[in-house]
Amino acid sequence: MFDHSKLQAIKEKIVPQAEALLGRSEAMQITAVHAVNNESMNRGLAQNEERIVLGMGCFWGAERKLWNTIGVKVTSVGYAGGYTKNPTYDEVCSGATGHAEVVNVVFDRDKTDLESILKVFWENHNPAQGMKQGNDVGTQYRSAIYITNDDQKGVVEKSLQTYQESLNASGFGHITTDCAVLDVYYFAEEYHQQYLYKNVNGYCGLKGTGVTCTI
Numbered sequence: 001m002f003d004h005s006k007l008q009a010i011k012e013k014i015v016p017q018a019e020a021l022l023g024r025s026e027a028m029q030i031t032a033v034h035a036v037n038n039e040s041m042n043r044g045l046a047q048n049e050e051r052i053v054l055g056m057g058c059f060w061g062a063e064r065k066l067w068n069t070i071g072v073k074v075t076s077v078g079y080a081g082g083y084t085k086n087p088t089y090d091e092v093c094s095g096a097t098g099h100a101e102v103v104n105v106v107f108d109r110d111k112t113d114l115e116s117i118l119k120v121f122w123e124n125h126n127p128a129q130g131m132k133q134g135n136d137v138g139t140q141y142r143s144a145i146y147i148t149n150d151d152q153k154g155v156v157e158k159s160l161q162t163y164q165e166s167l168n169a170s171g172f173g174h175i176t177t178d179c180a181v182l183d184v185y186y187f188a189e190e191y192h193q194q195y196l197y198k199n200v201n202g203y204c205g206l207k208g209t210g211v212t213c214t215i
Contacts, residue, residue, distance in 0.1 A: 028086060053080050054102060058101060077188045101188075
């Protein structure tokens with residue numbers, strides 16, 4: 001009989017770089033037009049805009065939560081934090097690329113700030129679950145924050161510390177969120193972009209701890 005516990009143990013450990021899939025030189029081809037607001041998903045940033053990349057488990061529900069957040073201009077879903085070049089969804093789900101499912105978030109600093117975006121991030125998933133989120137198990141579902149400029153580091157560190165204190169007071173464990181500088185962000189396939197807008201009854205496993213983030 002197949003041992004599912006062994007498969008789960010493998011999926012909860014990030015693959016070493018030397019063992020990761022090589023990938024391919026061709027980038028994922030998508031229309032890059034946001035299905036909800038018709039914004040370009042790969043345009044440059046305007047002077048008043050900022051970008052951060054967030055992993056909250058399955059990226060379908062996470063993206064919907066974030067595109068509906070005040071001040072967010074455009075979102076897309078993709079893969080970050082791994083080793084394989086231009087990975088596919090199946091490759092990421094195999095655990096052989098090292099990537100997390102993430103949402104690329106561009107927000108307007110005149111209408112919101114990074115602290116407010118991070119409040120949405122912390123409150124809408126469980127960042128203390130390690131390599132899973134709810135019933136979704138695997139390294140691709142890990143909690144993650146990938147910063148895109150030096151100024152974001154201090155804000156992220158402060159918000160993490162503050163939310164950890166709130167979690168501690170409520171009996172939750174240690175935050176396991178992968179916090180790092182963004183290396184490469186790869187777009188996910190077209191059908192994943194704004195998935196829950198295109199599929200209104202689609203799966204959404206997004207669920208927070210119920211603990212408020214008071215940044």
